[in-house]
Amino acid sequence: MYAAWVVKHKPKSLDRVVGNRDAIQKLVKWVKAWEKGVPKKRAAFLYGPPGIGKTVTVEALANDFRVELVEKNASDYRTEDAVKRFAGLASQYGSLFGGKRIVLLDELDGLTGTADRGGVKAITGIVKTAQCPVVLIANNAYNPRFSTLRNYCLLIEFKKPPVSEVMKHLKRILLREAIEVEENALKFIAQRSEGDVRSAVNDFQALAQGKKKLTYEDVSWLGYRDRQEKIFTVLRMIIYGKTCISAKKAVDMADVDIDMLFEWIYENVPAHFTDPHDLARAMDALSLADVYRGRIRSTQNWSFLRYVIDYMTAGVAMARQNTKASGWIPFKFPGRIRMLSRSRAERAMRLNIGRKIKRKCHISAIRASKEILPYLKIIFQNNADMAVGLAEWLDLEPEMVEYLAGTKKKAEAITQLLS
Amino acid sequence: MKLWCGAVHLSFEMWAEKYRPKTLDDMVNQKEIVERLKSFVKSRNVPHCIFAGPPGTGKTTAAVCLAKDLYGSAYRERIMELNASDARGINVVRETVKTFARVRSIGEIPFKIMILDEADNMTSDAQQALRRTMERYTQTCRFILIANYSGKIIEPIQSRCAPFRFTYLPREEQDGYLRMIAEKEGLNLLDEGLDAIFEVCGGDLRRAINNLQAAASLNRPIDSKVVYSIAGKANPADVRKLIETAMHGDFLEARKQLRNMIQKYGVAGSDVVRQIHMEIFRSDIPELWKIKLADILGEIDYRLVEGSDEEVQLSALLARLVEAGYELGKTA
Numbered sequence: 007m008y009a010a011w012v013v014k015h016k017p018k019s020l021d022r023v024v025g026n027r028d029a030i031q032k033l034v035k036w037v038k039a040w041e042k043g044v045p046k047k048r049a050a051f052l053y054g055p056p057g058i059g060k061t062v063t064v065e066a067l068a069n070d071f072r073v074e075l076v077e078k079n080a081s082d083y084r085t086e087d088a089v090k091r092f093a094g095l096a097s098q099y100g101s102l103f104g105g106k107r108i109v110l111l112d113e114l115d116g117l118t119g120t121a122d123r124g125g126v127k128a129i130t131g132i133v134k135t136a137q138c139p140v141v142l143i144a145n146n147a148y149n150p151r152f153s154t155l156r157n158y159c160l161l162i163e164f165k166k167p168p169v170s171e172v173m174k175h176l177k178r179i180l181l182r183e184a185i186e187v188e189e190n191a192l193k194f195i196a197q198r199s200e201g202d203v204r205s206a207v208n209d210f211q212a213l214a215q216g217k218k219k220l221t222y223e224d225v226s227w228l229g230y231r232d233r234q235e236k237i238f239t240v241l242r243m244i245i246y247g248k249t250c251i252s253a254k255k256a257v258d259m260a261d262v263d264i265d266m267l268f269e270w271i272y273e274n275v276p277a278h279f280t281d282p283h284d285l286a287r288a289m290d291a292l293s294l295a296d297v298y299r300g301r302i303r304s305t306q307n308w309s310f311l312r313y314v315i316d317y318m319t320a321g322v323a324m325a326r327q328n329t330k331a332s333g334w335i336p337f338k339f340p341g342r343i344r345m346l347s348r349s350r351a352e353r354a355m356r357l358n359i360g361r362k363i364k365r366k367c368h369i370s371a372i373r374a375s376k377e378i379l380p381y382l383k384i385i386f387q388n389n390a391d392m393a394v395g396l397a398e399w400l401d402l403e404p405e406m407v408e409y410l411a412g413t414k415k416k417a418e419a420i421t422q423l424l425s
Numbered sequence: 426m427k428l429w430c431g432a433v434h435l436s437f438e439m440w441a442e443k444y445r446p447k448t449l450d451d452m453v454n455q456k457e458i459v460e461r462l463k464s465f466v467k468s469r470n471v472p473h474c475i476f477a478g479p480p481g482t483g484k485t486t487a488a489v490c491l492a493k494d495l496y497g498s499a500y501r502e503r504i505m506e507l508n509a510s511d512a513r514g515i516n517v518v519r520e521t522v523k524t525f526a527r528v529r530s531i532g533e534i535p536f537k538i539m540i541l542d543e544a545d546n547m548t549s550d551a552q553q554a555l556r557r558t559m560e561r562y563t564q565t566c567r568f569i570l571i572a573n574y575s576g577k578i579i580e581p582i583q584s585r586c587a588p589f590r591f592t593y594l595p596r597e598e599q600d601g602y603l604r605m606i607a608e609k610e611g612l613n614l615l616d617e618g619l620d621a622i623f624e625v626c627g628g629d630l631r632r633a634i635n636n637l638q639a640a641a642s643l644n645r646p647i648d649s650k651v652v653y654s655i656a657g658k659a660n661p662a663d664v665r666k667l668i669e670t671a672m673h674g675d676f677l678e679a680r681k682q683l684r685n686m687i688q689k690y691g692v693a694g695s696d697v698v699r700q701i702h703m704e705i706f707r708s709d710i711p712e713l714w715k716i717k718l719a720d721i722l723g724e725i726d727y728r729l730v731e732g733s734d735e736e737v738q739l740s741a742l743l744a745r746l747v748e749a750g751y752e753l754g755k756t757a
Contacts (some may be wrong), residue, residue, distance in 0.1 A: 282751040290745075293738050296733055304548065306549065342688070345688055364511070367442050377632065381655075384655060
């Protein structure tokens with residue numbers, strides 16, 4: 007039996023809660039005030055994004071102060087009647103057996119619709135007359151529904167904890183679970199959670215449980231999966247779009263920039279347009295989108311971007327006239343981008359040789375690397391004598407000679423002649 | 426680090442440089458242009474100029490020769506050559522160009538010459554900045570803008586410049602030049618080799634000379650076979666295979682080949698178009714289709730100039746070839 011790590015490793019005391027030191031201090035101060043009598047605000051309203059430790063904080067607080075915690079979830083108090091049923095609990099600070107108590111009403115966001123409106127009203131009633139600390143929790147305290155309620159509450163905002171704090175928490179867990187984790191794997195999980203500690207712990211468990219060691223490779227696909235799913239939806243909307251509007255709308259959903267989206271579309275169009283006429287039309291649309299990109303570049307008029315988008319989305323979608331959507335064809339990561347990073351070193355070498363040529367030949371380094379370099383290659387691979395002369399004349403570095411000669415052996419033949 | 430020092434070798438240069446004309450008198454082609462430039466030298470005055478025309482037709486050579494004839498041996502201090510495609514941002518115009526342009530030169534001729542090569546690669550912002558610089562420092566500096574397409578130079582600059590239109594070398598002039606080099610280098614250049622070079626390079630003299638030099642490196646008589654093999658190797662663009670793959674309907678494979686040419690070997694997109702154009706008319710595609718494809722090629726060639734991504738443009742062309750292959754298959 008595996009216990010959920012979020013429960014198993016839940017912080018039991020306030021000093022173990024991840025982040026939000028200010029908020030916790032504010033809350034503690036308010037609870038302590040109750041010992042001197044009923045304070046002006048009888049309820050504390052904790053709010054902030056999910057998974058950052060609001061509920062955990064209250065539980066740890068009750069634990070640290072040794073008070074009874076009466077906890078209710080939104081599902082428990084949907085209606086006025088239901089609320090009134092446990093209203094009595096809040097009517098006195100001490101419990102039946104002399105201990106003190108805190109009443110926690112969690113997940114207030116869950117109260118929706120007109121049916122629950124009475125619920126909020128009843129809660130407001132409890133808060134006004136409470137004789138013990140009442141803590142309310144919601145993601146968004148500024149929902150108009152809570153406008154009256156807010157007036158009677160001490161508002162305490164919980165923020166996303168920094169990555170370093172999340173990592174600290176994960177480290178405590180891995181120590182107790184006796185798992186070895188690469189630092190950058192841990193960081194990846196912490197970063198990906200974007201401050202949602204709960205989801206970070208869940209991810210961590212899913213990935214690490216049963217393993218002795220967790221490496222970066224084990225976790226790196228996670229983020230890829232998320233982004234992948236999203237871009238796939240976007241691509242589907244464009245490539246199989248029925249109307250111009252729906253294809254164009256996909257752009258708003260994409261969380262990659264326009265150029266990257268273009269690459270995704272450009273990579274995947276061919277496999278999804280099997281009819282030659284459709285394919286030609288779709289590629290033509292991409293070509294025109296690219297023409298507008300060129301026009302943006304040369305005029306710096308960015309309003310042309312809308313035509314880029316028109317062609318790359320609606321233009322592609324409307325190209326489908328004969329191809330039926332048949333079966334499931336997977337989307338692929340833009341191969342060009344992958345290749346670009348692989349051939350970077352080679353291109354740098356070519357450009358550096360181009361620069362050497364430029365100094366002698368009245369031609370730009372870029373053009374030289376394209377137009378003259380291929381001939382040099384032929385010469386260097388066939389005629390060591392001529393190559394030596396040219397290497398000297400162009401003042402080439404040894405590694406450039408080797409690149410042009412193609413093989414180490416030929417390069418040696420040339421450098422030997424040089425010395 | 427240099428591995429070589431002191432040793433004496435036969436001097437090998439790139440022949441395109443070695444045989445580049447040193448003065449306007451040496452220039453055998455572009456006669457009308459050369460005459461006008463000579464008259465500038467005679468009157469000791471040069472307007473701002475645009476030299477436009479295809480590659481390898483003598484634009485840069487003419488600009489450098491003009492400067493040499495004008496300034497004599499001191500020409501190096503009086504001219505600056507800047508390549509817009511290596512440094513085409515607006516800052517270059519602001520800094521480098523301005524600094525050069527505004528300092529008055531001493532001597533008989535009161536202005537310097539700035540040669541801006543591949544000026545059609547400058548952004549329009551940079552061109553706007555250039556226009557102001559040209560105006561402001563006309564007294565101290567004259568500009569020669571070199572471009573393949575004068576249309577990509579903004580109108581206000583065009584109107585301030587004297588235009589010169591360079592054209593491809595006619596067959597006999599290119600042949601004459603290559604023969605002269607062959608004689609001086611002691612090459613066995615056959616007539617069919619010359620034919621082949623012209624077919625492959627089509628009046629682009631720089632390319633023709635590079636081709637000749639690479640062919641010479643094989644130490645064999647230079648016949649058409651040698652030339653074609655050089656041209657094929659110099660162009661990792663195996664265009665014939667590319668066309669075949671596309672017309673047989675395998676678009677993805679064709680695009681892969683194209684990608685290799687562009688990314689790995691840095692083949693220029695315009696070269697691919699030019700070669701496809703040549704191939705198509707050589708092929709056994711039905712005559713009517715050759716014209717149709719030429720139309721498509723022309724359109725893509727035009728978009729290449731305007732667009733921003735060569736592979737995207739050329740793969741649109743490949744898709745058209747797939748389409749053509751499909752239609753041809755239906756009729757056959």
